[in-house]
Amino acid sequence: MSKLEQERRSYEVLDRAAIQASQLKRLNQLLDSILPENQFYAEKLGSQLKLDDLSALSNLPFTTKAELAPTDSDSDFARNLTYEVDRYVRFHRTSGTSGRPMGVLDTASDWQWWIDTWQYVLDAASITANDRVFMAFSFGPFIGFWSAHEAVTSRAALAIPGGGLSSEARLDLILRSNATALFCTPTYALRLAEVAAQNGVNIADSAVTRIVVAGEPGGSIPSVRGRIENAWNAIVIDHAGASEVGPWGYPNADRTGLHICEAEFIAEFVDPETGQAANGANPSELVLTTLGRTGCPVIRYRTGDLVQPVYPDSGNRFVMLQGGVLGRSDDMLVIRGVNVFPSGIEGILRELPSVIEFRLIAQRDGEMDSLLIEVEDQNDDSDAIAGLLESRLGLRIDVACVELNSLPRFEAKGRRFVDQR
Amino acid sequence: MSKLEQERRSYEVLDRAAIQASQLKRLNQLLDSILPENQFYAEKLGSQLKLDDLSALSNLPFTTKAELAPTDSDSDFARNLTYEVDRYVRFHRTSGTSGRPMGVLDTASDWQWWIDTWQYVLDAASITANDRVFMAFSFGPFIGFWSAHEAVTSRAALAIPGGGLSSEARLDLILRSNATALFCTPTYALRLAEVAAQNGVNIADSAVTRIVVAGEPGGSIPSVRGRIENAWNAIVIDHAGASEVGPWGYPNADRTGLHICEAEFIAEFVDPETGQAANGANPSELVLTTLGRTGCPVIRYRTGDLVQPVYPDSGNRFVMLQGGVLGRSDDMLVIRGVNVFPSGIEGILRELPSVIEFRLIAQRDGEMDSLLIEVEDQNDDSDAIAGLLESRLGLRIDVACVELNSLPRFEAKGRRFVDQR
Numbered sequence: 032m033s034k035l036e037q038e039r040r041s042y043e044v045l046d047r048a049a050i051q052a053s054q055l056k057r058l059n060q061l062l063d064s065i066l067p068e069n070q071f072y073a074e075k076l077g078s079q080l081k082l083d084d085l086s087a088l089s090n091l092p093f094t095t096k097a098e099l100a101p102t103d104s105d106s107d108f109a110r111n112l113t114y115e116v117d118r119y120v121r122f123h124r125t126s127g128t129s130g131r132p133m134g135v136l137d138t139a140s141d142w143q144w145w146i147d148t149w150q151y152v153l154d155a156a157s158i159t160a161n162d163r164v165f166m167a168f169s170f171g172p173f174i175g176f177w178s179a180h181e182a183v184t185s186r187a188a189l190a191i192p193g194g195g196l197s198s199e200a201r202l203d204l205i206l207r208s209n210a211t212a213l214f215c216t217p218t219y220a221l222r223l224a225e226v227a228a229q230n231g232v233n234i235a236d237s238a239v240t241r242i243v244v245a246g247e248p249g250g251s252i253p254s255v256r257g258r259i260e261n262a263w264n265a266i267v268i269d270h271a272g273a274s275e276v277g278p279w280g281y282p283n284a285d286r287t288g289l290h291i292c293e294a295e296f297i298a299e300f301v302d303p304e305t306g307q308a309a310n311g312a313n314p315s316e317l318v319l320t321t322l323g324r325t326g327c328p329v330i331r332y333r334t335g336d337l338v339q340p341v342y343p344d345s346g347n348r349f350v351m352l353q354g355g356v357l358g359r360s361d362d363m364l365v366i367r368g369v370n371v372f373p374s375g376i377e378g379i380l381r382e383l384p385s386v387i388e389f390r391l392i393a394q395r396d397g398e399m400d401s402l403l404i405e406v407e408d409q410n411d412d413s414d415a416i417a418g419l420l421e422s423r424l425g426l427r428i429d430v431a432c433v434e435l436n437s438l439p440r441f442e443a444k445g446r447r448f449v450d451q452r
Numbered sequence: 453m454s455k456l457e458q459e460r461r462s463y464e465v466l467d468r469a470a471i472q473a474s475q476l477k478r479l480n481q482l483l484d485s486i487l488p489e490n491q492f493y494a495e496k497l498g499s500q501l502k503l504d505d506l507s508a509l510s511n512l513p514f515t516t517k518a519e520l521a522p523t524d525s526d527s528d529f530a531r532n533l534t535y536e537v538d539r540y541v542r543f544h545r546t547s548g549t550s551g552r553p554m555g556v557l558d559t560a561s562d563w564q565w566w567i568d569t570w571q572y573v574l575d576a577a578s579i580t581a582n583d584r585v586f587m588a589f590s591f592g593p594f595i596g597f598w599s600a601h602e603a604v605t606s607r608a609a610l611a612i613p614g615g616g617l618s619s620e621a622r623l624d625l626i627l628r629s630n631a632t633a634l635f636c637t638p639t640y641a642l643r644l645a646e647v648a649a650q651n652g653v654n655i656a657d658s659a660v661t662r663i664v665v666a667g668e669p670g671g672s673i674p675s676v677r678g679r680i681e682n683a684w685n686a687i688v689i690d691h692a693g694a695s696e697v698g699p700w701g702y703p704n705a706d707r708t709g710l711h712i713c714e715a716e717f718i719a720e721f722v723d724p725e726t727g728q729a730a731n732g733a734n735p736s737e738l739v740l741t742t743l744g745r746t747g748c749p750v751i752r753y754r755t756g757d758l759v760q761p762v763y764p765d766s767g768n769r770f771v772m773l774q775g776g777v778l779g780r781s782d783d784m785l786v787i788r789g790v791n792v793f794p795s796g797i798e799g800i801l802r803e804l805p806s807v808i809e810f811r812l813i814a815q816r817d818g819e820m821d822s823l824l825i826e827v828e829d830q831n832d833d834s835d836a837i838a839g840l841l842e843s844r845l846g847l848r849i850d851v852a853c854v855e856l857n858s859l860p861r862f863e864a865k866g867r868r869f870v871d872q873r
Contacts (some may be wrong), residue, residue, distance in 0.1 A: 107628050108628065116584075116610065117581050117582050117608075117610075118581075119610050120604075120605040120608055120609065120610055120611060121605065121610070121611060122584070122610055122611065122612040122613070122629065124625075132628070134629065139605065139608065140857035142605070158541075160538050162539050163537075163543070167593070169590075169615050170592075170612060170613055170615035170616065171590030171591075171614065171615040171616035172612065172613055172614070172617070172625060177613070179741065183541075184541040184542065184560065184563070187538075187541055187560065188540075188541065189537065189538075189540050189541055189542070189543055189557070189595065190541060190543065192543070192544075192592060192598070193592065193593070194590050194592040194615045194616060195590025195591050195592035195615060196593070204545075204593060207528050207553070208528065208543065209553065235838070238457055314577060315524055334601065346839040381497050421550070443602025443612075444477075
């Protein structure tokens with residue numbers, strides 16, 4: 032075990048008081064190093080700030096994605112940059128909320144922080160120097176697996192870049208190179224399985240034994256995970272991260288949820304409506320503070336991710352999100368008084384082996400949401416699908432079977448939820 | 453100036469005896485570190501070898517691309533790997549000669565060698581921490597600009613990855629991010645200019661002042677370079693490299709040719725027919741030996757590149773290839789007794805502002821080559837084009853004007869030479 036891996040292991044088993052003491056120290060170091068240079072936070076927090084206790088964090092204002100969005104017409108960069116652009120070495124981009132793309136930059140040391148923090152995910156996937164890791168990813172300005180790619184080589188595994196290839200070419204290279212691990216979105220793992228079946232390629236017999244997924248909830252939805260695992264004869268390792276935040280989540284040992292990497296992030300859980308500390312009864316919104324990224328820090332960042340936190344009491348004591356990210360607060364539908372999430376519907380649809388693809392179309396009908404589900408079903412049986420949904424959700428939802436191969440396929444994040452509200 | 457840059461500068465101005473003394477020392481170190489582990493070279497050179505003089509190199513056998521091609525049906529890796537695959541961290545792939553793709557691997561230290569050696573190119577392009585470098589490249593298994601991307605960040609410039617984007621999206625991001633340098637193939641620099649013109653995008657006013665090109669001869673062909681420079685209002689920096697070899701060439705100060713980076717490569721020049729040392733009268737074939745890449749070394753590798761070497765006698769004394777790579781030995785056509793290279797024809801066609809795209813189709817006619825040139829010409833004037841070619845080459849060649857936008861466009865290496873011989 033390397034020194035860094037030993038450090039990760041020893042950090043994971045600290046008790047809560049020790050974790051919080053470390054977080055308080057790191058947070059004050061961060062504040063000290065970014066204030067007052069970081070104008071965005073100097074305006075929000077003052078030019079100097081030191082917390083005496085971690086509980087004082089909840090007195091600070093939230094940071095929202097909308098606040099980070101560029102307002103200067105000359106710049107597409109996020110507004111929380113600490114330094115002049117010349118100090119940064121890596122450019123990535125989110126789609127932004129205002130419709131304008133938002134550039135997120137990292138300095139050389141922040142990029143090293145990404146790579147180091149990614150190691151928690153690679154530990155969970157047991158990636159070693161013997162592994163050959165295929166990246167089914169297009170390596171554009173979206174952050175995706177860029178940091179993973181370097182994290183993989185930094186632990187001496189062989190990284191095989193799969194940008195700019197068709198699905199057929201990727202399958203061919205996965206087999207030819209004897210790749211032992213595959214990194215992609217859950218959607219694309221299913222898509223490759225579909226293309227393999229169409230081309231008579233036997234992926235269950237490939238050398239791939241682990242599939243590391245990101246970008247969508249699927250890796251934590253049991254039916255989606257089960258489908259991928261069956262098709263590939265491999266286990267699925269979920270993780271979570273975001274351009275504005277970093278790689279914050281990695282799966283627990285039995286893969287029932289995601290640990291937050293509390294060595295590098297402070298997690299808070301708030302009521303998505305009121306922003307007050309959540310009582311734990313209902314899914315809460317995850318709020319994250321980065322501890323090790325000085326060039327583009329976020330403090331009390333409202334992720335919009337809805338989660339159910341659990342504090343484990345043995346082994347890894349980092350807070351765990353039961354079932355991973357359950358949904359996005361902005362995706363929630365209220366159908367005749369019932370809260371419904373697209374990820375919840377996906378979980379039900381993926382239980383049906385006959386379902387190939389689907390799409391949800393949400394519209395607003397007065398104060399109420401309405402939903403139509405289009406499904407490619409080999410059985411062409413919309414009643415069976417609507418019946419299953421009703422039995423699970425207690426709600427009748429319109430289901431329309433559409434022609435096989437008529438719905439879009441995705442390489443990056445799937446866009447199966449068309450929100451017309 | 454950094455310590456590494458000082459080292460590069462001081463190495464460049466050594467006299468020939470000092471360069472050769474260093475090369476001999478490095479070569480013996482390489483032989484010592486790879487033999488007998490590297491089975492491929494142990495078979496060719498014996499299990500132990502030490503040269504007393506650099507001139508003894510010419511007694512060793514050549515290495516050809518065909519020899520490196522995998523023969524084992526279980527492996528697609530090049531045959532010159534020194535170590536077990538577990539030792540390697542980077543996978544790239546060439547198309548190979550036998551029709552089978554060939555995997556070329558790098559260890560962590562070999563990859564660092566790529567990044568360090570790339571710095572000669574970045575010096576020539578004056579890339580600094582103030583630069584924002586856009587990579588118009590798909591980041592697949594082809595080595596392309598992978599090493600450049602990390603070389604750029606290693607000198608603290610901002611790297612903007614442009615994989616998986618359309619040409620329109622790339623132009624938009626180049627402008628939005630105020631990119632100061634663009635890395636792409638010569639063909640794609642022209643293609644982006646064409647798309648910009650079609651969309652009314654003014655690239656001449658963009659912040660791009662340098663375009664680093666690779667993968668094709670175009671960057672050293674004055675008319676191609678001039679066309680790119682005019683369209684972008686930027687200078688073109690050529691360089692040369694190959695998966696099996698490394699980034700071996702960078703432009704001289706006045707950009708009339710390519711220096712071989714003799715700090716890291718030994719260059720020899722041979723008659724492409726006989727393999728004997730060339731007398732310098734005609735273009736010679738470049739033969740390269742890598743000095744710093746132990747995991748995948750090549751010794752006396754026949755590149756197939758035809759070049760005209762010049763030994764400068766002041767300033768940078770690394771051998772210089774006048775006009776860069778003039779052509780490939782396997783591309784040479786003999787038309788009615790005259791040697792003609794596709795790159796030479798490209799150089800002539802690109803002088804005509806009316807010419808948008810072209811394609812060369814070569815066929816064998818008994819012992820003779822025949823050639824048809826298809827041209828997208830805004831003037832639709834095949835006679836003018838044939839006339840210009842005749843005046844330059846002393847040879848009448850068939851020219852056919854084809855519809856505008858009917859010929860293929862390219863993002864990676866252009867494939868304008870269709871060899872049906």
